[in-house]
Amino acid sequence: MNTLAGLLNEPPVAIESPELDAVREPSDATASPADWVHEEQIQGLVQQLFFQGESRVRHVGFTGVEAGADTAQLCLNVATTLAEGGAYDVGLIDAGLQSVPLHSQLEIEPDGDVDGALALGPRLWLVPRSNWLGGSTTQRIWDPSLSRLRAATMEFDHSVVAFDSLSWVTARISQICDGLVLVLTANKTRRLAAVQVREQLKRARVPVLGVVLAERHFPVPERLYRSL
Numbered sequence: 001m002n003t004l005a006g007l008l009n010e011p012p013v014a015i016e017s018p019e020l021d022a023v024r025e026p027s028d029a030t031a032s033p034a035d036w037v038h039e040e041q042i043q044g045l046v047q048q049l050f051f052q053g054e055s056r057v058r059h060v061g062f063t064g065v066e067a068g069a070d071t072a073q074l075c076l077n078v079a080t081t082l083a084e085g086g087a088y089d090v091g092l093i094d095a096g097l098q099s100v101p102l103h104s105q106l107e108i109e110p111d112g113d114v115d116g117a118l119a120l121g122p123r124l125w126l127v128p129r130s131n132w133l134g135g136s137t138t139q140r141i142w143d144p145s146l147s148r149l150r151a152a153t154m155e156f157d158h159s160v161v162a163f164d165s166l167s168w169v170t171a172r173i174s175q176i177c178d179g180l181v182l183v184l185t186a187n188k189t190r191r192l193a194a195v196q197v198r199e200q201l202k203r204a205r206v207p208v209l210g211v212v213l214a215e216r217h218f219p220v221p222e223r224l225y226r227s228l
Contacts, residue, residue: 179207
């Protein structure tokens, strides 16, 4: 996996498995060491993406390098952590076209119109794809749709944008963000895929803000984490 990181010129942030839970409960004394490590990883990722460097990053997209990469829970965790600080309005934006709608993946049932923003918690909203796609059922992206998507992100102090796995369509519409986070899958993403990603994003002039290594399992038995 170090080879992949080198090809992308980005050190990966490893997100341990199992559980990228939906809306997370606050930490308490009953949380497992795995939960503690996972929460610290998400907080570190948020800090790295949004609050480091001289230029302020407001809108970040997440995309899997390979088809089928599960980015939904990761996006929700990042958005939830941002909103938990209480200082920013945060939007979780569904920018997928081919995948199952984000609210369905996260098993979030809307109370009313699915086109409107869904309140997930204090200062946190989910914006369904129908909000910016309008009545279109095609997978083509027209300028009016892109304008609505850009407007949806700008309604929030910060937005976390969930894209389909990387393709030319993703590369195009991701330009409404400040940059992309690439989600690699442990023991699955291959060198060729990483090379293709690098070249595709370079041609599209899309900044890569970070790399996440997902579905990585703990290499150390849980009892050893008690002594850390």
